[in-house]
Amino acid sequence: MARSLSIAAYLANLGVSGRDLGPDELPPRPAGTIIWARCSEPDQLTIIETLGRKVAEDGDPIQIIATLHNWHKSRSNRALPEPQGKESIRSFIQHWDPSMVIWVRGDLDLVMLDEIRSARIASILVDANGEGLDSVAGGWVPGAMRSVLAQFEAILTVDRGAAERLIRAGAPADKVLIAGEMEDSDPALPCDEEERQAIATAIGTRPVWLAAAAHLSEWPDLCLAHQDASHRAHRLLLIIAPADIRQAQDFASMMRGQNFNVALRSEEPDPKETTQVYVVDTEEELGLWYRIAPITYLGGSLYGGGCRDPFEATALGSAVLYGPQVAPYQKHAARLNAAGASRLIRSTNDLGLVVEALLAPDITAEIAHAAWDVTSRGADVTNRIAAYIQARLEELEN
Numbered sequence: 001m002a003r004s005l006s007i008a009a010y011l012a013n014l015g016v017s018g019r020d021l022g023p024d025e026l027p028p029r030p031a032g033t034i035i036w037a038r039c040s041e042p043d044q045l046t047i048i049e050t051l052g053r054k055v056a057e058d059g060d061p062i063q064i065i066a067t068l069h070n071w072h073k074s075r076s077n078r079a080l081p082e083p084q085g086k087e088s089i090r091s092f093i094q095h096w097d098p099s100m101v102i103w104v105r106g107d108l109d110l111v112m113l114d115e116i117r118s119a120r121i122a123s124i125l126v127d128a129n130g131e132g133l134d135s136v137a138g139g140w141v142p143g144a145m146r147s148v149l150a151q152f153e154a155i156l157t158v159d160r161g162a163a164e165r166l167i168r169a170g171a172p173a174d175k176v177l178i179a180g181e182m183e184d185s186d187p188a189l190p191c192d193e194e195e196r197q198a199i200a201t202a203i204g205t206r207p208v209w210l211a212a213a214a215h216l217s218e219w220p221d222l223c224l225a226h227q228d229a230s231h232r233a234h235r236l237l238l239i240i241a242p243a244d245i246r247q248a249q250d251f252a253s254m255m256r257g258q259n260f261n262v263a264l265r266s267e268e269p270d271p272k273e274t275t276q277v278y279v280v281d282t283e284e285e286l287g288l289w290y291r292i293a294p295i296t297y298l299g300g301s302l303y304g305g306g307c308r309d310p311f312e313a314t315a316l317g318s319a320v321l322y323g324p325q326v327a328p329y330q331k332h333a334a335r336l337n338a339a340g341a342s343r344l345i346r347s348t349n350d351l352g353l354v355v356e357a358l359l360a361p362d363i364t365a366e367i368a369h370a371a372w373d374v375t376s377r378g379a380d381v382t383n384r385i386a387a388y389i390q391a392r393l394e395e396l397e398n
């Protein structure tokens with residue numbers, strides 16, 4: 001999310017390593033409206049960043065300051081450590097003077113919630129899935145959880161089951177809304193439209209698949225898969241975008257060693273009709289290649305070592321396939337798999353078979369549409385929550 005301050009710089013200078021910041025160590029408060037987003041897990045930060053962009057779309061001076069319970073210095077450019085203890089929480093609230101608190105999912109901290117209530121700050125619970133309630137309520141007197149949940153102006157749940165769990169735990173039914181799961185992906189990767197049109201024209205009607213952020217260790221699998229899939233479509237083009245472009249020459253050499261006609265992007269701006277493997281050795285964003293290729297294999301997902309977010313490709317209309325090693329995007333992969341909006345490769349021998357199956361345009365279109373549905377539903381939820389927050393902030397200011 002856009003900030004007028006550099007949290008990362010402050011934390012780097014302070015040498016913070018997991019503790020919460022004292023009142024004299026916090027970055028200066030920027031002008032405008034502040035929303036405090038309390039997150040318990042790092043994967044929730046993307047949800048909040050997406051929400052922050054949408055809340056501030058109209059140019060209003062609204063900023064979301066995120067805190068993270070399980071904070072590490074590697075997150076310092078995205079979140080502050082969560083304040084611990086009553087005095088620290090009070091100092092944090094006094095410093096930032098937030099107009100609203102957004103609590104993400106469960107893991108309710110009763111001390112923090114009590115301080116938020118005492119400060120009379122409007123608060124909402126979003127992306128609530130009903131988890132973490134039993135452990136919080138276990139040691140409390142009857143009615144305590146009802147009182148805690150009642151302090152939220154709205155409780156927006158991911159599904160009906162979560163809504164029912166929260167109501168049973170004591171949440172007022174008239175405050176619980178089934179909103180769906182929020183979008184938690186970064187903005188669509190950009191591309192140069194003139195470049196896209198030129199490459200699309202050069203490729204024409206040829207079938208294409210992309211190995212996005214491919215690892216060099218995968219070249220034998222890509223080679224075998226391309227050979228197998230080419231039996232069905234002899235004009236098939238494989239685009240390899242290496243995870244490390246310094247390895248592009250290695251990819252090219254190895255694929256040439258298997259008798260493929262290989263071209264490097266730096267030497268051949270557009271693939272020719274005879275090009276079988278096109279290796280990207282320049283710095284273009286992957287957004288260009290996702291838009292070109294209707295099928296994308298996520299490099300690094302067969303053997304581990306890191307892969308790209310599958311939502312990057314699906315948001316741009318490319319059907320995705322990947323191996324079992326999709327960390328840290330297991331949640332996105334699970335959502336796509338549940339909707340039949342992706343293909344999981346269980347072994348290296350399956351890669352070519354899956355690519356070959358996806359060469360049928362109707363199958364690729366079906367998967368891409370299902371994937372678009374998964375991501376667009378999350379975007380709709382985020383838009384509605386952003387609209388709610390904007391309307392509520394207007395009420396609070398009047």
